[in-house]
Amino acid sequence: MTKDKTKIALVTGASRGLGKNTALTLARKGVDVIVTYHNSDEEAKSVVSAIADIGAQAVALQLDTSNTKTFDGFAEQVKQSLQDKWQTEHFDFLVNNAGVGVYASFADTTEDDFDRLMNVHVKGVFFLTQKLLPLINDGGRIVNISSGLARFALPGYAAYASMKGAIEVLTRYMAKELGHRQIAVNVVAPGAIETDFNGGAVRDNPEINSFIASQTALGRVGLPDDIGGAIASLLSEDNRWVNAQRIEVSGGQFL
Numbered sequence: 310m311t312k313d314k315t316k317i318a319l320v321t322g323a324s325r326g327l328g329k330n331t332a333l334t335l336a337r338k339g340v341d342v343i344v345t346y347h348n349s350d351e352e353a354k355s356v357v358s359a360i361a362d363i364g365a366q367a368v369a370l371q372l373d374t375s376n377t378k379t380f381d382g383f384a385e386q387v388k389q390s391l392q393d394k395w396q397t398e399h400f401d402f403l404v405n406n407a408g409v410g411v412y413a414s415f416a417d418t419t420e421d422d423f424d425r426l427m428n429v430h431v432k433g434v435f436f437l438t439q440k441l442l443p444l445i446n447d448g449g450r451i452v453n454i455s456s457g458l459a460r461f462a463l464p465g466y467a468a469y470a471s472m473k474g475a476i477e478v479l480t481r482y483m484a485k486e487l488g489h490r491q492i493a494v495n496v497v498a499p500g501a502i503e504t505d506f507n508g509g510a511v512r513d514n515p516e517i518n519s520f521i522a523s524q525t526a527l528g529r530v531g532l533p534d535d536i537g538g539a540i541a542s543l544l545s546e547d548n549r550w551v552n553a554q555r556i557e558v559s560g561g562q563f564l
Contacts, residue, residue: 315366317400318544319343319387319441321374322407324352326504327454330537331404332356336365338541343390343400345372345407368394374407374433375425380440387444399446402544405434405453405476415467423468430472435479448491450544453480455498455555461563473498477555484553493552497540500559502531526561535560 318335322328324346332342333356342360344367346353353369360367368390372383391397409429411422434453445451455477458470477496484494501521503512510517511530522529539558542548 315395316340316402317343317391317395317397318402318404319345319400320404320406321345321372321437322347324349324356324369327499327502327533327536328404328406329356330533331406331540332367332537333359333363334534334537334541335402335544336360336363336367338545339365340402340541340544341366341395343367343387344369345374347371347373347407366394372407374437375428377428377432377436380437383437384440384444387441391444399444399449401446401449403438403441403445403449403451404540404544405438405451407433408454411469412465413468414465418468426468426472430469431475431479434476438483442487445492451483451487451492451494452540452543453477453483453494453496455480455496457498457500457557457559457562459498460557480555481553488552493549495543495551495553496555497536497543498555498557498559499536500525500531500557500562502533502536504533521562524563525559526564529560531558531560 318340320328320332320342323332323344332344335342344353344356346369357367357369370386373379391400409425411426413422453476455473456470458466459473459477480494480496487494501511511521518530536558
């Protein structure tokens with residue numbers, strides 16, 4: 310805990326999309342944030358500035374979640390940032406949000422496509438979390454991000470959905486093995502959301518948007534606020550007894 314008992318979250322891939330929304334939502338709830346970004350330095354600085362405007366504190370650190378060789382150096386940066394910004398050695402919440410998308414049929418998915426997805430969504434999450442464990446407070450929480458595609462099947466997402474299925478299994482194992490430290494680990498599985506992910510197809514293609522809305526019980530496509538709010542809620546004390554669960558946040562897609 311920091312000396313003023315402010316909670317600190319580390320959100321990967323938080324310069325845009327769902328990660329940005331999650332970071333801002335947490336800030337509105339009084340949680341300080343370590344924002345990571347891959348390439349978008351200016352966007353990350355903008356998020357940090359927005360968090361400051363809300364009244365919380367934040368720093369932005371560059372991270373390539375597909376490159377495990379950089380994780381030692383990144384952990385040192387986190388450690389230094391915690392000391393410089395918050396005068397503490399630990400943070401409370403880890404949200405493994407960073408991701409990439411590949412749309413290709415099973416027959417056309419290349420080995421390079423597969424490896425790219427594996428390195429970000431499975432290997433990166435596994436070893437980044439492992440590397441950051443000494444910096445996470447006992448009693449902290451971890452949220453991994455899956456997808457509705459791990460439950461229902463849409464052609465073109467065989468590789469991507471397989472990675473998310475792996476994350477759902479990994480989440481249960483993490484919860485089991487970190488329980489002795491009172492660290493709860495859950496997975497949030499968004500449905501289709503209006504972001505720039507995969508070229509913004511859900512947001513910008515009226516036919517895709519309309520089709521998904523027609524297949525969703527609540528009659529619309531998801532918005533970033535739907536996901537950021539759910540993640541922030543899961544990290545709150547109200548959900549302290551929720552552990553090892555897959556929580557789909559899709560508005561009832563493809564029931």
